[in-house]
Amino acid sequence: MFSGVNYQFWKVRMKTFIESIDRGIWNAIVNGPYIPVSVVNGESAVKPYYELTEVENKRVQYDCVAKNIIISGFNLDEFFRVSQCSSANEMCDILEVTHEDY
Numbered sequence: 720m721f722s723g724v725n726y727q728f729w730k731v732r733m734k735t736f737i738e739s740i741d742r743g744i745w746n747a748i749v750n751g752p753y754i755p756v757s758v759v760n761g762e763s764a765v766k767p768y769y770e771l772t773e774v775e776n777k778r779v780q781y782d783c784v785a786k787n788i789i790i791s792g793f794n795l796d797e798f799f800r801v802s803q804c805s806s807a808n809e810m811c812d813i814l815e816v817t818h819e820d821y
Contacts, residue, residue: 722794726818729792737788743781744788751808752782782807 721729738745747753755766755775771779785807790798800817801810 720794721792721797723797723818726814730814733789733792737785740784740788741781743778744785747778747781748785748789748807748811752806753778755779786810 734745737748753775755771755778756763757766757770758764766775768776786804789807789810790801793801797814801813804810804813
């Protein structure tokens with residue numbers, strides 16, 4: 720359980736663990752979630768779920784998996800710190816700002 724102590728240790732362990740599952744998950748954390756778009760009449764729009772290809776769906780799913788992995792190892796305080804985040808990238812940014820100097 721990550722409780723806000725030894726952030727650097729936790730960060731390295733999580734990166735290694737997540738990359739061992741699938742490097743695409745780590746990519747979603749570092750670069751933000753994949754958002755598939757389609758162009759209709761010259762305008763870009765986010766693709767609805769039912770129009771996603773298998774590959775696009777997998778890439779979208781990486782962020783969901785990343786958020787689950789991250790929050791699964793938190794105590795209650797850390798969970799609530801990031802519970803309103805919409806992406807794993809945002810969660811990690813908040814954790815870094817909060818704990819990086821400690």
